[in-house]
Amino acid sequence: MPAITVSHLRKTYDDTIAVADVSFEVGAGEIFGILGPNGAGKTTTVECISGLRTPDGGEVRVLGLDPRHDREEVRQVLGVQLQESQLPGKIQVREALELYASFYRDPADVGELLEQWGLADKAKARFGRLSGGQKQRLAIALAMVGNPRVVVLDELTTGLDPHARRTAWELVEQVRAAGVTVLLVTHFMEEAERLCDRLAVIDRGRVVALDTPAGLAARGPAAAQRMRFRPSQAVDVAELRALPGVTSVERHGAHLEVAGDADVIGAVTAYLARRQIIAAELRVEQSSLDDAFIALTSHATAAQEA
Numbered sequence: 001m002p003a004i005t006v007s008h009l010r011k012t013y014d015d016t017i018a019v020a021d022v023s024f025e026v027g028a029g030e031i032f033g034i035l036g037p038n039g040a041g042k043t044t045t046v047e048c049i050s051g052l053r054t055p056d057g058g059e060v061r062v063l064g065l066d067p068r069h070d071r072e073e074v075r076q077v078l079g080v081q082l083q084e085s086q087l088p089g090k091i092q093v094r095e096a097l098e099l100y101a102s103f104y105r106d107p108a109d110v111g112e113l114l115e116q117w118g119l120a121d122k123a124k125a126r127f128g129r130l131s132g133g134q135k136q137r138l139a140i141a142l143a144m145v146g147n148p149r150v151v152v153l154d155e156l157t158t159g160l161d162p163h164a165r166r167t168a169w170e171l172v173e174q175v176r177a178a179g180v181t182v183l184l185v186t187h188f189m190e191e192a193e194r195l196c197d198r199l200a201v202i203d204r205g206r207v208v209a210l211d212t213p214a215g216l217a218a219r220g221p222a223a224a225q226r227m228r229f230r231p232s233q234a235v236d237v238a239e240l241r242a243l244p245g246v247t248s249v250e251r252h253g254a255h256l257e258v259a260g261d262a263d264v265i266g267a268v269t270a271y272l273a274r275r276q277i278i279a280a281e282l283r284v285e286q287s288s289l290d291d292a293f294i295a296l297t298s299h300a301t302a303a304q305e306a
């Protein structure tokens with residue numbers, strides 16, 4: 001059984017169509033990412049999955065349960081990362097965990113959670129006094145307090161510095177290692193690439209792409225691979241252009257820049273080896289998830305610029 005099934009989900013607020021038609025399935029044990037520009041409908045989608053909002057159309061299932069009709073059952077198996085503002089500043093870390101633990105039939109051991117998420121020495125600290133990274137660790141610990149089988153993390157690392165972000169990634173990997181399915185909403189391509197098994201790119205309330213991070217990156221702009229180097233001796237540019245996969249060859253002073261598809265690097269390096277030419281100062285650029293994201297959601301950039 002899939003951990004999450006979303007089928008033709010639709011949600012409107014007055015005259016705003018937040019989610020027009022979203023469908024995807026998250027397999028048990030996956031880290032599944034939702035990417036999309038601002039206002040694409042990501043939060044609305046995860047709120048419908050969490051049972052916090054009622055869809056206008058379509059179906060959502062979490063481990064086969066309907067978040068609206070089986071509300072209590074879903075609450076017991078689904079952990080949702082809370083926005084930090086939902087905790088009072090004066091509550092202590094241990095108190096917050098104990099309070100949330102009391103909502104579940106089979107909660108995790110609070111002492112163990114404090115240890116596991118590196119909060120043991122902050123057990124008596126007040127929430128308002130925690131650093132951003134500590135708050136994030138508490139947010140994950142709170143999402144895990146009910147021993148969930150699925151967790152939803154919405155922009156977990158927004159506002160964290162690069163160190164804290166990397167620590168948060170390790171925490172997400174720990175969550176998965178514990179056998180929990182993770183649904184992650186993120187704005188960071190590096191995060192999506194590093195953590196997610198599969199991604200749905202949502203744009204204007206619809207899924208515009210659903211693939212692995214590598215599969216999505218491969219859908220980037222046509223010149224998917226680019227290599228730039230300084231040849232140790234003269235190169236016949238016409239011969240380079242004729243190689244399989246090469247789409248363009250440009251001279252930039254002493255350097256050559258060759259662009260092409262996935263085969264271009266192999267073809268050019270084999271050619272240079274045959275000619276006993278050394279490629280000095282070699283740089284290879286591959287099309288990234290960033291490029292693919294921009295290409296898939298390019299109207300958002302255009303609208304921002306307008």
Ligand SMILES: Nc1ncnc2c1ncn2[C@@H]1O[C@H](COP(=O)(O)OP(=O)(O)OP(=O)(O)O)[C@@H](O)[C@H]1O
Pocket residue numbers: 013016017018019036037038039040041042043044045
């Ligand atoms: N409570 C609400 N009332 C009215 N409109 C809303 C409400 N919540 C969201 N919207 C609108 O619905 C659309 C989708 O919003 P949503 O928060 O789901 O997008 P998002 O992809 O999570 O965006 P972001 O990346 O900026 O968080 C937006 O146009 C937003 O303004």
